[in-house]
Amino acid sequence: MADLNIVSICGSLRKASFNGALQRALPSLAPAGMKITPAPAWAGIPIYNHDIQDAGWPAPVTAWADAIRNADGVIIVSPEYNWTIPGGLKNAIDWTSRMKDDPFKGKPVAIQSCAGGLLGGARMQYHLRQCLTSVEAVILIRPEVFVNFSAKKFSEGTLELTDQGTKDMVKLQLEAFEKFVRKQTGKN
Ligand SMILES: Cc1cc2nc3c(=O)[nH]c(=O)nc-3n(C[C@H](O)[C@H](O)[C@H](O)COP(=O)(O)O)c2cc1C
Numbered sequence: 001m002a003d004l005n006i007v008s009i010c011g012s013l014r015k016a017s018f019n020g021a022l023q024r025a026l027p028s029l030a031p032a033g034m035k036i037t038p039a040p041a042w043a044g045i046p047i048y049n050h051d052i053q054d055a056g057w058p059a060p061v062t063a064w065a066d067a068i069r070n071a072d073g074v075i076i077v078s079p080e081y082n083w084t085i086p087g088g089l090k091n092a093i094d095w096t097s098r099m100k101d102d103p104f105k106g107k108p109v110a111i112q113s114c115a116g117g118l119l120g121g122a123r124m125q126y127h128l129r130q131c132l133t134s135v136e137a138v139i140l141i142r143p144e145v146f147v148n149f150s151a152k153k154f155s156e157g158t159l160e161l162t163d164q165g166t167k168d169m170v171k172l173q174l175e176a177f178e179k180f181v182r183k184q185t186g187k188n
Pocket of ligand 1: 012013014016017018019020078079080081082083084114115116117119120121150
């Protein structure tokens with residue numbers, strides 16, 4: 001079977017991000033035949049402004065969009081900010097949505113979140129599903145991955161994912177996502 005080329009996106013920029021740590025753990029939890037690489041950083045994407053777009057697409061936007069467009073699927077790993085999608089991530093999606101060949105259109109997407117609280121970022125996930133539906137992405141329905149009380153799931157300092165239940169849950173989602181992506185893309 002052909003390898004699937006999956007890009008991962010992290011909704012947090014901070015160095016000690018738990019979501020970033022989960023993103024880094026994904027390749028070791030993926031089924032054989034699924035290659036997961038991080039998308040280019042979105043930190044340099046300006047706040048959306050049609051005037052900037054008219055002056056020329058910013059390089060960080062095109063690099064981010066190209067990586068998504070060229071991938072067989074996308075995994076978004078993001079915190080919840082104030083019960084919703086972090087503004088920077090939403091802004092990046094807003095930029096790509098203005099492109100004639102929107103990279104998210106028809107793109108298989110899986111969502112994961114880590115949060116300090118009990119809900120594990122669930123509210124963000126359902127808002128992100130709504131937003132990605134608007135750009136016609138095709139979103140894996142389940143299994144869902146919510147990593148709650150995230151500080152307990154990663155080792156202090158190295159931020160290695162240590163919680164077996166979380167690893168099992170992520171593996172299950174990645175296996176389901178492989179099947180989903182192969183069905184959506186016809187790549188077998
Ligand atoms: C601006 C802001 C808003 C936040 N809002 C929420 C929230 O609504 N729900 C929640 O569970 N955690 C919230 N948090 C806490 C984050 O879940 C926690 O900081 C998490 O570790 C951030 O993800 P990261 O470790 O990947 O950077 C918020 C944090 C920030 C900085």
